Amino acid sequence: MAAVALKLSAPWRSVRLRSLVRFSPVPSLKFHTTASPMMGVTVEQFEQAKGKLSTLKNDPGNEVKLKIYALFKQATQGPCNTPKPGMLDFVNKVKWDAWKSLGSIPQDEARQQYCDLVGSLVAAEGGSSAQVAAEAAGSSTTYQTLLVTTEDDITTIKLNRPAKKNAITTEMYNEIIAALEQAAKDDSVLTVFTGAGDFYCSGNDLTNFTKIPEGGVEAMAKQGGELLRKYVKAYIDFPKPLIAVVNGPAVGVSVTVLGLFDLVYATERATFHTPFSQLGQSAEGCSSYTFPKMMGNAKASEMLLFNKKLTAVQACELGLVTEVFPDSSFQSEVWTRLKAYAKLPPNSLALSKQLIRSMEKERLHAVNDAEVERLVERWMSDECFNAVMSFFQAKAKL
Ligand SMILES: CCC/C=C/C(=O)SCCNC(=O)CCNC(=O)[C@H](O)C(C)(C)COP(=O)([O-])OP(=O)([O-])OC[C@H]1O[C@@H](n2cnc3c(N)ncnc32)[C@H](O)[C@@H]1OP(=O)([O-])[O-]
16 A cells, blocks of 8 residues: 555645545534543544644655545544445545555544544644653654554553554564653653554564565574564563553464553453464563463463463453453543543652562563574574465465
């Protein structure tokens, strides 16, 4: 999609660009209610976000404009069910693709994402209370793969590649590290991780293995190892309460690092899967230490060696998840609670967290180093190569 969208490039406010953003049928929104907050966004807030869009001075780029268009359509009309435009109808085809790529995400989730995205664009231009967290240090970093916002003393880092089930690309690892560094420094009390769309995260993006640098597979494995070490370190050293709002299935590295969070809230729809041996790989995210510690060797081995996928309730029984919520009330219950927690004295919270973690820090860094060393070897193995190839030949799905 990116390649086609680039061909649409036009200056902000040009006729062609306007046709992308304004194309949306604005009137007659089909909401069930006009007042009740759904996932924290009211119809009024959605309308305000729509109004703010026209005040943007800078062109956010075609990728973002398509995303805005798609979220608007999804928020107001639901999933895309219209016929696919013909191959030669380029503009309508990329718009249709963008809308279709949102799959079946609910209208309230789309409305939330729409407001988050518009809010972060407005904030990046310096005009909103919904501040982009990355701006705190004076540099107006915007993220390509994340939505990062700070509101009600909570910095939220939302993985934002719903069409790829939030699989983590190399760029995304780097952005998450940067977002965590920024959240550690900003004024927020809590930092929350969550995913856009119906998945929390499908783990490491397997296309990372197909980008072989000049030094070949060995260089790719070494660079990947360094990035992973830095990534996991960012969680180990994170100084404030870190909370996962697991909005759907979670796979691989997104599950293992949960052992480094302070609270994990999950919808009943979530599952937890670490299919390392199936992929010819080995445990990471400090899970070879945190999982046996929290659930005992036998249960941890079932997950880390034998790929057992846990339901949210099972993960809660084993101590990986703090609490499970019905899917229908997940967002409202969790956010109500988090907003109340964010009013607690911030220094007391941070210091207590650091006390709990401090005994473990050195050990966790050592575990991270050892796991990365094993993985670098694994990534050069035939077992791993064959598993990744099977995925791309569509032979294998978890
Ligand atoms: C770094 C440390 C070591 C490793 C740690 C790990 O995390 S190990 C764990 C590593 N993780 C895995 O092995 C998970 C591999 N993924 C799967 O097995 C399945 O996609 C699924 C079960 C997650 C979802 O099945 P579903 O039928 O509900 O949805 P769908 O399949 O239609 O997906 C929609 C689109 O997303 C794409 N996509 C999704 N995930 C990935 C990914 N990780 N990568 C790349 N792409 C991914 C998928 O190709 C498709 O793209 P398309 O065709 O539209 O261009």
